[in-house]
Amino acid sequence: QAKSVRWAASGDPNTMDPHSQNVGTVTMVLQQVYDPLLKRNQDLSLAPGLATEWRQEEPTRWRFTLRQGVKFHEGEALTAEDVAFSVQRALQPTSNFGIYVDTVDHAVAVDERTVDIILKRPDPILSNKLASIFIVSKSWSEKHNATRPQNTRAREEMHTTRNTNGTGAYRLASREPDVRTVLARNEAWWGWGVEGNAGNVTEIVYRPIASDATRIAALLSGEVDFVMDPPLQDLNRLRAAPGVKVIEGPEVRSIFLAMDVNRDELLYGDVKGKNPFKDLRVRQALYQAIDVQAIHRTTMRGQSVVTGTLFPEQVNGYVKAEDVRLPFDAARAKALLEQAGYPQGFSVTLDCPNNRYINDEQICQNIAAMWSRVGVRTAVKSQPLAPFFAQIQKDDTSVYLLGWGVPTLDALYSFQSLLAFRNGDQGDGIWNYGRYSNPRMDALVQRMKTDTGEARQAAITEALKLYREDVPHIPLHHQMIPWAMRSNVQIPHMANNQPYFRWAVVN
Amino acid sequence: MSETPVLVAEDLARYFDVSRPLLQRLLSREGRRTLKAVDGVSFEIPKGTTLSLVGESGCGKSTVARLVVGLYRPTRGRVLFEGIELEKARADAETRRRMQMIFQDPYASLNPRWRVQDIVAEPIRAFGMAEGAAALRERVGHLLTQVGLSPLDGEKFPHEFSGGQRQRISIARALSSNPDFLVCDEPTSALDVSVQAQILNLMKDLQQRLGLTYLFISHNLAVVRQISDRIGVMYLGRLVELAPAETLFTAPRHPYTRALMEAIPDLEMTGRQRIPVGGEVPSPISPPSGCPFHPRCPLADARCKAAMPALLAPMTQGDTVVACHAVEERRDPPPAPAGADQRIGTTAIAL
Amino acid sequence: MPPILEVRDLRVEFPTRRGTLTALDGVSFDIAPGEVLGVVGESGAGKSMTGAAIIGLLEPPGRIAGGQILLSGKRIDNLPYEQMRRIRGREIGAIFQDPLTTLNPLYTVGRQLIETMQTHLPLSDKEARQRAIGWLEMVGIPAAAQRVDSYPHEFSGGMRQRVVISLALCAEPKLIVADEPTTALDVSIQAQIIALLKTLAREKRTAMMLVTHDMGVIAETADRVAVMYAGRIAEIGPVRSVVKSAKHPYSAGLMASIPPLDRKVDHLAGIEGSMPRLSAIPQGCAFNPRCAHVFARCRIERPELLETGSTRAACWLYDPASEKQAPEVMRHV
Amino acid sequence: MASALARAFDSDLWWSFKRSPVTVASALVALVCILGALLAPWIAPHNPFDLATLNLGDAFKPPAWAEDGDPLFGLGTDDQGRDVLSAIMYGARISLLVGVCAVVFSTLVGVAVGLLAGYLGGTADSLLMRIADIQLTFPSILIALLVDGVVRAAVPREVHDQIALFVVIFAIGISAWPQFARTVRGSTLVERNKEYVLAARIIGISQVRIMLTHVLPNVIGPVLVIATLNLGFAILAEATLSFLGVGVPPTQPSLGTLIRIGNDFLFSGEWWITIFPGIALICMVLSVNLLGDWLRDALNPRLR
Amino acid sequence: MFAFILSRILQAIPVMLVVALISFAMFAYVGDPVSIMLGQDFTEAQRTQLIKDLGLDQSFLMQFSTFIGNAAQGEFGLSYRLSRPVAQLIGERAPATLELAICAASIALVVGVAMGVYTGLYRNSWLSRAFLTFSLVGVSLPPFLIGILLILIFSVWLGWLPSFGRGEVVQFGWWSTGFLTWSGLKALILPAITLGLFQLTLIMRLVRSEMLEVLRTDYIKFARARGLGNRAINFGHALKNTLVPVITIAGLQLGGIIAFAIVTETVFQWPGMGLLFIQSVGAADIPVMAAYLMLIALVFVGINLVVDLLYFLVDPRLRVGRGAAGGH
Ligand SMILES: Nc1ncnc2c1ncn2[C@@H]1O[C@H](COP(=O)(O)OP(=O)(O)OP(=O)(O)O)[C@@H](O)[C@H]1O
Ligand SMILES: Nc1ncnc2c1ncn2[C@@H]1O[C@H](COP(=O)(O)OP(=O)(O)OP(=O)(O)O)[C@@H](O)[C@H]1O
Ligand SMILES: [Mg+2]
Numbered sequence A: 001q002a003k004s005v006r007w008a009a010s011g012d013p014n015t016m017d018p019h020s021q022n023v024g025t026v027t028m029v030l031q032q033v034y035d036p037l038l039k040r041n042q043d044l045s046l047a048p049g050l051a052t053e054w055r056q057e058e059p060t061r062w063r064f065t066l067r068q069g070v071k072f073h074e075g076e077a078l079t080a081e082d083v084a085f086s087v088q089r090a091l092q093p094t095s096n097f098g099i100y101v102d103t104v105d106h107a108v109a110v111d112e113r114t115v116d117i118i119l120k121r122p123d124p125i126l127s128n129k130l131a132s133i134f135i136v137s138k139s140w141s142e143k144h145n146a147t148r149p150q151n152t153r154a155r156e157e158m159h160t161t162r163n164t165n166g167t168g169a170y171r172l173a174s175r176e177p178d179v180r181t182v183l184a185r186n187e188a189w190w191g192w193g194v195e196g197n198a199g200n201v202t203e204i205v206y207r208p209i210a211s212d213a214t215r216i217a218a219l220l221s222g223e224v225d226f227v228m229d230p231p232l233q234d235l236n237r238l239r240a241a242p243g244v245k246v247i248e249g250p251e252v253r254s255i256f257l258a259m260d261v262n263r264d265e266l267l268y269g270d271v272k273g274k275n276p277f278k279d280l281r282v283r284q285a286l287y288q289a290i291d292v293q294a295i296h297r298t299t300m301r302g303q304s305v306v307t308g309t310l311f312p313e314q315v316n317g318y319v320k321a322e323d324v325r326l327p328f329d330a331a332r333a334k335a336l337l338e339q340a341g342y343p344q345g346f347s348v349t350l351d352c353p354n355n356r357y358i359n360d361e362q363i364c365q366n367i368a369a370m371w372s373r374v375g376v377r378t379a380v381k382s383q384p385l386a387p388f389f390a391q392i393q394k395d396d397t398s399v400y401l402l403g404w405g406v407p408t409l410d411a412l413y414s415f416q417s418l419l420a421f422r423n424g425d426q427g428d429g430i431w432n433y434g435r436y437s438n439p440r441m442d443a444l445v446q447r448m449k450t451d452t453g454e455a456r457q458a459a460i461t462e463a464l465k466l467y468r469e470d471v472p473h474i475p476l477h478h479q480m481i482p483w484a485m486r487s488n489v490q491i492p493h494m495a496n497n498q499p500y501f502r503w504a505v506v507n
Numbered sequence B: 001m002s003e004t005p006v007l008v009a010e011d012l013a014r015y016f017d018v019s020r021p022l023l024q025r026l027l028s029r030e031g032r033r034t035l036k037a038v039d040g041v042s043f044e045i046p047k048g049t050t051l052s053l054v055g056e057s058g059c060g061k062s063t064v065a066r067l068v069v070g071l072y073r074p075t076r077g078r079v080l081f082e083g084i085e086l087e088k089a090r091a092d093a094e095t096r097r098r099m100q101m102i103f104q105d106p107y108a109s110l111n112p113r114w115r116v117q118d119i120v121a122e123p124i125r126a127f128g129m130a131e132g133a134a135a136l137r138e139r140v141g142h143l144l145t146q147v148g149l150s151p152l153d154g155e156k157f158p159h160e161f162s163g164g165q166r167q168r169i170s171i172a173r174a175l176s177s178n179p180d181f182l183v184c185d186e187p188t189s190a191l192d193v194s195v196q197a198q199i200l201n202l203m204k205d206l207q208q209r210l211g212l213t214y215l216f217i218s219h220n221l222a223v224v225r226q227i228s229d230r231i232g233v234m235y236l237g238r239l240v241e242l243a244p245a246e247t248l249f250t251a252p253r254h255p256y257t258r259a260l261m262e263a264i265p266d267l268e269m270t271g272r273q274r275i276p277v278g279g280e281v282p283s284p285i286s287p288p289s290g291c292p293f294h295p296r297c298p299l300a301d302a303r304c305k306a307a308m309p310a311l312l313a314p315m316t317q318g319d320t321v322v323a324c325h326a327v328e329e330r331r332d333p334p335p336a337p338a339g340a341d342q343r344i345g346t347t348a349i350a351l
Numbered sequence C: 001m002p003p004i005l006e007v008r009d010l011r012v013e014f015p016t017r018r019g020t021l022t023a024l025d026g027v028s029f030d031i032a033p034g035e036v037l038g039v040v041g042e043s044g045a046g047k048s049m050t051g052a053a054i055i056g057l058l059e060p061p062g063r064i065a066g067g068q069i070l071l072s073g074k075r076i077d078n079l080p081y082e083q084m085r086r087i088r089g090r091e092i093g094a095i096f097q098d099p100l101t102t103l104n105p106l107y108t109v110g111r112q113l114i115e116t117m118q119t120h121l122p123l124s125d126k127e128a129r130q131r132a133i134g135w136l137e138m139v140g141i142p143a144a145a146q147r148v149d150s151y152p153h154e155f156s157g158g159m160r161q162r163v164v165i166s167l168a169l170c171a172e173p174k175l176i177v178a179d180e181p182t183t184a185l186d187v188s189i190q191a192q193i194i195a196l197l198k199t200l201a202r203e204k205r206t207a208m209m210l211v212t213h214d215m216g217v218i219a220e221t222a223d224r225v226a227v228m229y230a231g232r233i234a235e236i237g238p239v240r241s242v243v244k245s246a247k248h249p250y251s252a253g254l255m256a257s258i259p260p261l262d263r264k265v266d267h268l269a270g271i272e273g274s275m276p277r278l279s280a281i282p283q284g285c286a287f288n289p290r291c292a293h294v295f296a297r298c299r300i301e302r303p304e305l306l307e308t309g310s311t312r313a314a315c316w317l318y319d320p321a322s323e324k325q326a327p328e329v330m331r332h333v
Numbered sequence D: 001m002a003s004a005l006a007r008a009f010d011s012d013l014w015w016s017f018k019r020s021p022v023t024v025a026s027a028l029v030a031l032v033c034i035l036g037a038l039l040a041p042w043i044a045p046h047n048p049f050d051l052a053t054l055n056l057g058d059a060f061k062p063p064a065w066a067e068d069g070d071p072l073f074g075l076g077t078d079d080q081g082r083d084v085l086s087a088i089m090y091g092a093r094i095s096l097l098v099g100v101c102a103v104v105f106s107t108l109v110g111v112a113v114g115l116l117a118g119y120l121g122g123t124a125d126s127l128l129m130r131i132a133d134i135q136l137t138f139p140s141i142l143i144a145l146l147v148d149g150v151v152r153a154a155v156p157r158e159v160h161d162q163i164a165l166f167v168v169i170f171a172i173g174i175s176a177w178p179q180f181a182r183t184v185r186g187s188t189l190v191e192r193n194k195e196y197v198l199a200a201r202i203i204g205i206s207q208v209r210i211m212l213t214h215v216l217p218n219v220i221g222p223v224l225v226i227a228t229l230n231l232g233f234a235i236l237a238e239a240t241l242s243f244l245g246v247g248v249p250p251t252q253p254s255l256g257t258l259i260r261i262g263n264d265f266l267f268s269g270e271w272w273i274t275i276f277p278g279i280a281l282i283c284m285v286l287s288v289n290l291l292g293d294w295l296r297d298a299l300n301p302r303l304r
Numbered sequence E: 001m002f003a004f005i006l007s008r009i010l011q012a013i014p015v016m017l018v019v020a021l022i023s024f025a026m027f028a029y030v031g032d033p034v035s036i037m038l039g040q041d042f043t044e045a046q047r048t049q050l051i052k053d054l055g056l057d058q059s060f061l062m063q064f065s066t067f068i069g070n071a072a073q074g075e076f077g078l079s080y081r082l083s084r085p086v087a088q089l090i091g092e093r094a095p096a097t098l099e100l101a102i103c104a105a106s107i108a109l110v111v112g113v114a115m116g117v118y119t120g121l122y123r124n125s126w127l128s129r130a131f132l133t134f135s136l137v138g139v140s141l142p143p144f145l146i147g148i149l150l151i152l153i154f155s156v157w158l159g160w161l162p163s164f165g166r167g168e169v170v171q172f173g174w175w176s177t178g179f180l181t182w183s184g185l186k187a188l189i190l191p192a193i194t195l196g197l198f199q200l201t202l203i204m205r206l207v208r209s210e211m212l213e214v215l216r217t218d219y220i221k222f223a224r225a226r227g228l229g230n231r232a233i234n235f236g237h238a239l240k241n242t243l244v245p246v247i248t249i250a251g252l253q254l255g256g257i258i259a260f261a262i263v264t265e266t267v268f269q270w271p272g273m274g275l276l277f278i279q280s281v282g283a284a285d286i287p288v289m290a291a292y293l294m295l296i297a298l299v300f301v302g303i304n305l306v307v308d309l310l311y312f313l314v315d316p317r318l319r320v321g322r323g324a325a326g327g328h
């Protein structure tokens, strides 16, 4: 019989195009509707999706064998042409998924069931990346004039903005942006009964509720069944509430502070003529002034994994031995500042988003207080994400808080974007707004791009070590993402913060 | 008279634009609308005399008063103050000092937030007529005494006084700059009779003592009679009759003047039925053609409807001028009206 | 003939923060059917207050604190609101001073007339409308049949006052309280309205209390006249006697203050000073501080209305008992 | 001066004030609020604006009388370890400052415009009133949102925080002036034709002087009433803006910001973070409104 | 009449132009849509290209005139955030806001007028005093606090009413209505009360003071003197006369309702234009914000027109041109 899940989160997808917006809110809906070649297991490891087998035939050629009998929601059968088309579509300039296919040259359909993907250069993590590329119907896209992803930048509306045609477990039944998106079970999905896809949900009603309090009220009053991003402070109450449960789990997203280590004088500070952040001792001092455990306990209410490194363990390349923090020691921080020539401290403005990460604004205020106590008088400037990003993307900052997710689950993604020097290459250093620059780091990043196996891991390990020594960032914690739901709903928690309804069971 | 009159009004006119806003006018295709509040009034006031203007509400009396003191600019014609164009005269503080005005409403004519002494002293200060605070206070005290108040009253605020007392304060303020010429716009019509008598007495007294010249405005014929040397009767922005006070009462010529006299209630119970003037006062925006009084006039004929009568001296009386075709053509009943001589001992009037 | 209205010792008070003000004190008079009683006096003397007390519409916090008002022999000053409402309009009509504000601007005059009549008389809509037109004609509104559907602002001031009169008369009351019906009007219109009121009163045999401070209007219209001063009646009597030979020093002074139309006088008699405020009415005779004939008793004892021959005046000069102390008996000015 | 005081105490106003217990009570509450706010730096138990004194360990302490309460923090602490009572006192300071300044600002603008429009009449009048009309077309919080956005974009960002307060004041103030302008214009139109003004004109007193010494004192009465009532609105508007996240910076929170911050903790049981500032805000606005209401009735002779 | 309406509309044009200029000029600076739209990965060239695509490199005047030209045709382009025509977006959201506003306005008007009349007529009854106190509390409570408290009480504690959203809606062409379903009606209650409460108290106070004013007039006194019944006087004569000023202010207040809907919709997650606006502000979605602002202005102009027409209906004095009537 009908089993409906009413699901709420703070944001709403802004398109239904499978290759246009690489944003969690879009993916969380689309991945119910579309299948990639490779899917993920509950521990985020790879599993066969539309491809049943894949092999690296040559260093730059991969071959995928497709599953048989798969049909799109509108009835057409899945062919190799569709897969080749989808990869090419993701390669289009209007696609936001370029980072997943950056090494791909092109894709060709070898026969009905076989697709070859030709690379520009060897890519050790191609399969991981392809798990993020959805497969669409070629004939459907052509019929609706959507052979390239919707260009959100050119302000255009395409058929795919509001319509879908995937092979996935759910069909898009109706959609009102910002109000309600309804997904209906695709009984003909190939995966039902396969590999533990034992979900029994027949209908998913997604409704964005931006206000935290309202979202929680709705869960408590039984108006929604599942809330993906409950505010941390409400967890206790939710746990205590009858009929509601909270499941916790880590997220692949790390929160850190980054400093302007490039300018000769800070934009927002009272130190004239020099940049204190260029001095390693100052960076260490600020690092050691932070009582991250207190933040973990109070502001994060235990829902964080305190860290000393760049990414969490789910990410390929993680080294436990490098995940060590400089200890919290205010006295030492003061001493270091004094050594660096700032016995009286200095003042600085901390830029901070206020609606992007979990309790982002509060964390900044916590840190401002902690820094102030060692003499670094800190003003917090918090803004909504739009103006915040607009500002820091102009390098217009002295120190800022950022959170970084790793959708590829590979170390390169973080190092390349956050720590490589910005040299104009696609992806290098584009989120490095402190303009940290160390030739050694750049060399290591280049090695990560091409090396494979042991050599590559060695490069990553060395880079992580350098990260600890150089303190370009002050790492804080990895976020944990608790999910709250009514007790009769079971959805496995995922570290990529994506619900997979094919596994969801409603009693 | 050989001496230059204190004030001369020549063909004085003042129109008001009462059109609706441009946009609405354009849309409803109507033209501008002008209200001719005063339309061609001429008179002169010799030194030391009183000219009174009477007429019903809205006939333009106050407008004349304001034109004369320079609060309005004339649309046409001019005012001469001692032979000097008013605009020029008012540019000079010394001349400005010499004309003052007393207003109708004793409640609105004093700034409620000011002390009486400040109100009275304002002109003195403005014209720099007293050196030092002591001199100023003394002068104010003197003025208050002059109008029958106590110098101690200067400390008080206007609301602590009765209507009649306020009018005295008003007069004190007007006198404070030693003016020669006073325009009095209905100074007593808001007052009770017993108080009105006090104020009229005071004004007459001051005129005698200080040789003041008055332009006195009222709608009350009996009051006007007590104070005037000459009287002008206004109707719809025009003078219809201008005559020495005695003559006007003994021998009114213009049918409107006669009607006014008729309309005054009779304190002597003669049992005579009054004959009220028929009809209503027409709107000054669309005055009747020809003589403005013709719709209400018992003597009106075709000419009255068509042509505006000029202010002419009728043959019989020397000093009177009347604007009436009937009088000009001698169609009117004999000058001395029945009312005047029969009503010996009559006291009358709206208080 | 029994009087239609009797006012006995009427006393009206206003409780205020500085104690109770007595606005009317010991006012007594009566009006016979078809008679016009004029009430004169200076501003604030209590003329309107008397009228308001009679129609039972004293503005709160004012209240009748003593005395009686009888209409056709029945007491009406203590009736409950609803019963008094049925008397208002039906038995006592009222006319107010300012015709520009006494008509509801949002309804046609016809509607207001019909509403009034139907409140008091059992009339069908059609009859009521017919009568409304009839009333408008009666008060001299030309083309009444068309004008009945006009709004008040479409009439001039004089016309509006006619409408007000028709409204006061339309339920054919036995008594009309007219509070300064002509003060706001032009001199020439005033005469028209007075003439109209007189005619109507005579034709319908309606009694009328005519409040005004215009002696001329009174002289011409009233049969008897009451002169009020500081909330009390100073003198009451036939109009001719009061005008010609007022006995009370105040009414005499009032008459003398009126500027004569037929001659120029050097000096108007007038009365020095002004009427006292309600909060400071002197002991004894309220007029004593301004009175030229004041003597000791006036400052202590309040005079009752005393017979003076032709009128009754509240003045100790006319008390035989005080004759000895009095200065020479005043002559009429 | 003494006599002025004596007169003030003898006046009708004082009398009607004494007679109304509600008014007296609200005056007392307002006085407590104002004093608490003004004297915050001296009497507040902590200084919530001094980051160096904050300790995250103190966060989320319930009020002193509750089970885990800490007598050091009478009304508990918030998520940053700030003392709620002190935060309220300092916050009320900001709220009052914004409210008063905004009202003073709109009063000055409104009175000036109203006087000019009413006194000059003609084209100046219609132009100014047209502007007021257009301004009235936008509801006040929209205007405030707009102004805030524009100023933030228009000025260099170093000065943002310094001027944030002025921006809020301006944003709130600018939306209220037409009300003052209209009232003042209305009374000015009446006053300027009163005879005492004419008398001054005949003497030849200059227009500006007449406006200031004669007209202004006589039109200011209703302005005072509107100003008082507007004070309540201004404080609320500031709170609403802060609630929407565009108010004063969160490191120096106003009452509205405190409520917004506390709002996140309402369901989680830490009610004191939002409830106490909420009560403080309501008390402040309510007492001001009660006073304004009373003033309006007391100054309106017809309501006596 | 026709001329009157036409002149009103002509007068509205400059107002709308100014609003257009303000909304355009102001929002052109509020935020930078570029960085939002680029997402996590982009090159400098993509950035420049985007700025060019959006026309953000053109002169202010060019941008403005393009804006006006398009706006006049109801064309505000595509939302940066949602890539859908703004007109459509607003069209979809308008019914929600309008239904909410209508409900709130009706509550405010009906209850406000009734309470205002009552307190005006019975100045000293205890119920009047209670109403007055209530009204003061009403204007002293920040609307967002009211909303939160209502949710806390009626949704979380009592569980009677939904805490967010519109419930089930029924679609009539492009208009979606929540009036026809039980859940839709239930969902309306709390937001409508929150939104209406403030205006309700304002209207109540306004009606009361107007009522007191009118009851003091001569024509009411005269109506009493004619012996008319209390009902006729209070409702026939007094109430109708209070309507004239009440209409103006109430008109302005209704505009205020739509503006304050921003707050209410945020609290209740009501899928209306206000929520869209706030979401757009967060994303610096200029076209949506500009369109919203223009729409608000248009609504105001519309309301003012209706107010003027109501004047016409209520007050016969306005039906003739000024000055045609006699009297001074
Ligand atoms: N500023 C003005 N604008 C337009 N019309 C005006 C103005 N001042 C006066 N009027 C009109 O001019 C006419 C004459 O007005 P004025 O005040 O001179 O009459 P008045 O004889 O003094 O009347 P009253 O006896 O009522 O004082 C009236 O119809 C009046 O409405
Ligand atoms: N509400 C009130 N409170 C206190 N005193 C009042 C009130 N209403 C009227 N009075 C006083 O009652 C007295 C009588 O007033 P009333 O209106 O009867 O005078 P009047 O003779 O009609 O004067 P006018 O000729 O000016 O109309 C006045 O002194 C007035 O000040
Ligand atoms: Mg005049």
Ligand SMILES: [Mg+2]
Residues within 6 Å of the ligand: C047, C048, C049, C179, C180
């Ligand atoms: Mg009276």
